[in-house]
Amino acid sequence: MIIAELLNGVETIQVAGNIRNDEVEGIEYDSRKVRKNSVFAAIKGFNVDGHKFIPDALSNGAIAIILDNDESVPAELFQHHEAAKILVKDSRSALAEISDYYFYHPSSKLTLIGITGTNGKTTTSYFIKNILETAGYKTGLLGTISNYIGNQIIESKLTTPESNDLNEMLSKMVNKDCEYAVMEVSSHAIALKRVHRLYFSSAIFTNITAEHLDFHHNFKNYLNAKKILFDGLSADALVVYNSDDKQSEKILQNCKAKKYSYGTISPSDFLITNIKFDLGGTSFRVNYKEQNYDLETSLVGEFNAYNACAAFALSKLNGIKVKHILSGIKSTPQVPGRFEVLKKGNKNVIVDYSHTPDSLEKALEAIRSLKQNGSKIITVFGCGGNRDKLKRPAMGKIASEHSDEVIITNDNPRFENSSNIIDDIKSGISKNNFNVIENREEAIKNAIEKSDDHTIILIAGKGHEDYQEIKGVRSHFSDREVAEIYLGI
Numbered sequence: 001m002i003i004a005e006l007l008n009g010v011e012t013i014q015v016a017g018n019i020r021n022d023e024v025e026g027i028e029y030d031s032r033k034v035r036k037n038s039v040f041a042a043i044k045g046f047n048v049d050g051h052k053f054i055p056d057a058l059s060n061g062a063i064a065i066i067l068d069n070d071e072s073v074p075a076e077l078f079q080h081h082e083a084a085k086i087l088v089k090d091s092r093s094a095l096a097e098i099s100d101y102y103f104y105h106p107s108s109k110l111t112l113i114g115i116t117g118t119n120g121k122t123t124t125s126y127f128i129k130n131i132l133e134t135a136g137y138k139t140g141l142l143g144t145i146s147n148y149i150g151n152q153i154i155e156s157k158l159t160t161p162e163s164n165d166l167n168e169m170l171s172k173m174v175n176k177d178c179e180y181a182v183m184e185v186s187s188h189a190i191a192l193k194r195v196h197r198l199y200f201s202s203a204i205f206t207n208i209t210a211e212h213l214d215f216h217h218n219f220k221n222y223l224n225a226k227k228i229l230f231d232g233l234s235a236d237a238l239v240v241y242n243s244d245d246k247q248s249e250k251i252l253q254n255c256k257a258k259k260y261s262y263g264t265i266s267p268s269d270f271l272i273t274n275i276k277f278d279l280g281g282t283s284f285r286v287n288y289k290e291q292n293y294d295l296e297t298s299l300v301g302e303f304n305a306y307n308a309c310a311a312f313a314l315s316k317l318n319g320i321k322v323k324h325i326l327s328g329i330k331s332t333p334q335v336p337g338r339f340e341v342l343k344k345g346n347k348n349v350i351v352d353y354s355h356t357p358d359s360l361e362k363a364l365e366a367i368r369s370l371k372q373n374g375s376k377i378i379t380v381f382g383c384g385g386n387r388d389k390l391k392r393p394a395m396g397k398i399a400s401e402h403s404d405e406v407i408i409t410n411d412n413p414r415f416e417n418s419s420n421i422i423d424d425i426k427s428g429i430s431k432n433n434f435n436v437i438e439n440r441e442e443a444i445k446n447a448i449e450k451s452d453d454h455t456i457i458l459i460a461g462k463g464h465e466d467y468q469e470i471k472g473v474r475s476h477f478s479d480r481e482v483a484e485i486y487l488g489i
Contacts, residue, residue, distance in 0.1 A: 187222055240261075378447045
């Protein structure tokens with residue numbers, strides 16, 4: 001595809017310079033990835049403005065530059081490199097538009113399912129992928145833990161990739177004969193227009209509680225970011241939403257799609273009843289159109305009944321046979337770091353990604369219902385640095401009130417002083433049932449080795465992550481691996 005063709009896919013203010021007839025070899029927003037005959041989109045980031053790297057992109061062989069700041073570089077630079085200048089209103093939107101066009105609209109060639117919400121996106125996506133594969137459909141997945149094209153695993157660095165990477169991945173799914181694609185859609189991705197121009201045939205809203213306020217600044221902005229996904233759905237799309245969440249009405253108020261609810265409160269379209277769970281799994285019943293369906297999953301907790309029901313509803317509405325749905329839910333493997341139970345003798349460790357007040361509270365409520373009389377709950381957790389500070393005291397309070405003992409430790413302090421993070425957590429605690437062990441491995445070791453039998457230990461916050469970031473340096477660290485060492489598994 002040449003530049004002149006690509007211009008059909010993007011709204012421009014002005015096109016100047018040399019429009020070459022060379023085949024475009026790629027679309028990049030990182031100047032370091034630019035190669036000969038690439039198109040470079042200059043995007044204003046939070047710390048760095050991509051317009052500063054236009055000279056580097058041109059030197060690396062870019063034949064066209066997409067930009068929204070006309071004064072960022074002199075016109076002579078484009079003349080010198082015989083490149084095209086494509087001035088647009090917004091570079092992020094243009095990157096999404098031109099990527100969709102360059103990869104021949106891949107989202108319209110798949111049945112694309114988007115899942116958004118504060119909690120439950122990853123687990124729900126795993127349920128749906130497994131259901132579809134059980135039914136015989138080759139399926140792709142884009143999410144927090146890994147990206148999949150069928151059984152091929154591709155490393156995931158963002159919950160939802162940038163628009164050019166996203167369209168390229170969807171294009172690869174099409175080329176590998178995937179019929180479905182399941183995507184976790186983060187609020188960042190929506191606000192930053194990474195999913196702009198994608199065609200979603202179905203979407204799920206799991207729930208919403210305060211999160212990412214360092215980015216969105218307030219809850220209203222966060223909710224409105226989620227809302228954009230549903231506002232953009234077509235009238236023939238499907239939406240499955242959690243009717244137990246009080247914000248559902250606001251999220252969906254302008255949504256034109258066909259809407260179906262799930263939850264424990266009547267009159268939900270898919271009504272959840274009889275939830276039972278232990279450390280071996282969860283069972284529950286779903287009533288839809290006066291028909292009862294009994295579901296089982298090896299995943300533990302009431303929240304997983306919600307996640308599985310969302311997957312059940314979406315799959316049934318998409319015409320998947322019930323026998324494949326029930327089998328797919330039952331056979332969905334443990335999602336890494338999502339209430340993952342590790343057991344040795346009478347001692348249980350649960351590794352969970354709960355890194356928000358709501359998810360931590362739900363995890364601890366589930367554990368309290370599981371513990372035996374006289375057994376204890378120990379929670380090991382910290383909070384990430386350079387992120388929303390308001391949730392730190394709230395999480396400290398929740399951990400203290402729902403646990404017998406709390407060990408506050410490092411999460412990913414990033415560039416923040418870990419002592420300051422810990423002080424923020426401590427400020428929310430009024431009980432004297434905590435201690436501080438900054439070294440995360442030592443904290444986990446202490447919880448396991450010094451606890452009594454039948455203790456349930458929750459290691460919260462990092463879940464599937466296999467690294468710890470301190471002062472900008474990432475070192476290998478896995479809560480699961482460390483727990484297994486000290487459990488002796």
